Amino acid sequence: APSPPSDVYALGVLLFETLTGRRPAGLELPSELAPHLGRAFDAPLKAALALEPRRRPSVSALRRELLRALPPPAPSHPEADMVFVPGGFLVVGDRDDPDARPMHERRLRPFWIDLTPVTNEDYARFVQSTGARRPASWPERGGLPRRLARLPVTGITWHEARAYAAWTGRRLPTEFEWERAAQGPEQRAYPYGETFDPERIHCDPRRLAPVGSYPQGASSEGILDLTGNGWEWTASPFVPYGSDRxxxxxxxxxxxxxxxxxxxxxxxxxxxxxxPDARDPGVTFRCALDAHDLPPARPVR
Structure with missing residues (x-):
């Protein structure tokens, strides 16, 4: 039996709210509220939410259109190299930095983290597969210029970075995972040592360098570009340590x-x-992945 138009409309409302976090209002399209979705879901949901019941598709027709809108599955293994970071206890923070106080200890599970930030070349595959918005640093049309391919992708919102990570089967690192990756097991002040060395990182904020250009700035575990070649989104809210606000x-x-x-x-x-909706030309990101093994516990001092 044909699906009642009211059922299709209710399903459209549910899907719209699930995808965007808001109930449909007026003529807003999903891509306008959640740009990381691309425009693939706009037409199916617009049809399901048509004011005239006779213009709404059947549930089976809506299902077919939604399946077409879904991006193809990402590769089962991340294409970017990742580095394994053992879990354990980490002293977080800096007593001389108001935004990084108080120093405290955290326990982390082991995880994997990308060797370098995500490149324009990496992100282009995501854009092509999903219809996601192109970063502002790219040409409006056509392919990605070779000169941009190995630069960190920038101008990406936090939401878009999360969407890319999910597409690859990964996630954004928490800020504490990021700090552990940067400190290394030695808990260094900088990834490469205890004192700032401008020869070991990219220091020109006016332009970016291709990822991996400063191997001398790697952490002791071999993770590259942790400082100096763009700020990196993390999964964590920016609140004072110890605050629940x-x-x-x-x-x-x-x-x-x-x-x-x-x-x-x-x-x-x-x-x-x-x-999270900022498109800063100096902000990039890298991805992380759970390792599922918890290290032996030790008392917190």
């Missing part, structure tokens, strides 16, 4: 950038907050 504007923590007027900004502990 909500982040202003739902701000998210970024790590790993460089401010020439403040060399300490390149340290493993420096943190800043950014609105």
């Amino acid at each position: 909500k982040a202003p504007d739902s701000a998210r923590t970024v790590r790993g950038g460089f401010d020439p007027s403040r060399p300490r900004s390149a340290s493993a502990t420096c943190r800043m907050g950014l609105r």
Whole structure:
């Protein structure tokens, strides 16, 4: 039997709210509220939410259109190299940085983290497969210029970074995972040592360098570009340590950038907050993956 138009409309409302976090109102399209979705879901949901019942598709027809809108599955193994980081206890923070106080200890599960930030070349595959918005640094049309391919992708919102990570079967690292990756097991002040060294990182905030250009700045575990070649989104809200209040504007923590007027900004502990819908040309990201093995516990001192 044909699906009642009211059922199709109710299903459309449910899907719209699931995808965007908001109930449909007026003529808004899903892609306008959640740009990371691309435009693939706009037509099916617009039809399901048509004001005239006779214009709504059947449930089976809607299902077919939604299946067509879904992106193809990502590769089962991440294409980017990842580095395994053992779990354990980490002393987080910096007593001399108001945004990184108080210093405290955290226990982390083992995880994998990308060797480098996500490149434009990596992100282009996501855009092509899903219809996601192109970063502003790319040409409006046509293919990705070769000169941009190996640069970190920037101008990506936190939501878009999360969507890319999910598409690859990964996630954004928490800020504490990021800090552990940057400190290494030695808990260094900088990934490469205890003192700031401008020869080991990319220090020009006006332009980016291809990923992996500074192997001398790697962590002791071999993770590259952790500081100096763009700030990096993390999964964590930007709130004072130990606080349970909500982040202003739902701000998210970024790590790993460089401010020439403040060399300490390149340290493993420096943190800043950014609105999740910001498209900053100096912000990139890398992905992480759970390793599922919890290290033996030890008392917290």
